[in-house]
Amino acid sequence: MASARAQPRYLVIGEILRPHGLRGELRTRVLSDNPERISQLKTVYLGDSPEAANLDRRALVGLRFNKEYALLQVAGCGDRNEAELLRGKLVMISVEQAAPLEADQYYLFQLLGLKVIAGDVEIGTVKEVLQTGANDVYIVESETFGEVLIPAHEETILNIDFDAESITMQLPDGLLPRSPASQAGDNAT
Secondary structure, eight states: OOOOSOOOSEEEEEEEEEEETTTTEEEEEEOOSOGGGGGGOSEEEEESOTTOSSOEEEEEEEEEEETTEEEEEETTOOSHHHHHTTTTOEEEEEGGGSOOOOTTOOOGGGGTTOEEEETTEEEEEEEEEEEOSSSEEEEEEETTTEEEEEEESTTTEEEEETTTTEEEEOOOTTOSOOOHHHHHHHHTO
């Protein structure tokens, strides 16, 4: 059975903050859990969004790290003026360039569109994943409960089944708002 969930073609690995120096280097905020892998790349894509129709494909000709930032040198960017034109662009790779994962690992985009099930109740589907630092938070769109924010950590995630396109979770007591149907029943008494 083919999945109806859309998979991105590009993954964001950085954001260009500003030019660095006079030779066209790009001070870049790294948005990857694996920054050392960037040095293995031969090409990157620049643009405003991974969904943009015409991304700018550039050869990666230089990379060095300065504190927590990457200083990228891309083909066609040889001075500060050319680098200034790239300020604010996202740095992306094609999905095919992404690092292979271990059996129990996944990319966050793979969670989008999965059904969230708690007990025997289908809560809704994952619309977005927020990375808070402490733990991820799944934003789940639910016909019954509206938008639900669910903390994602080892106590709440019981199983992720990509074949069944579902996440089985154990939700903390009181996390779900009461459904309109149960509130109507309370008002009848």
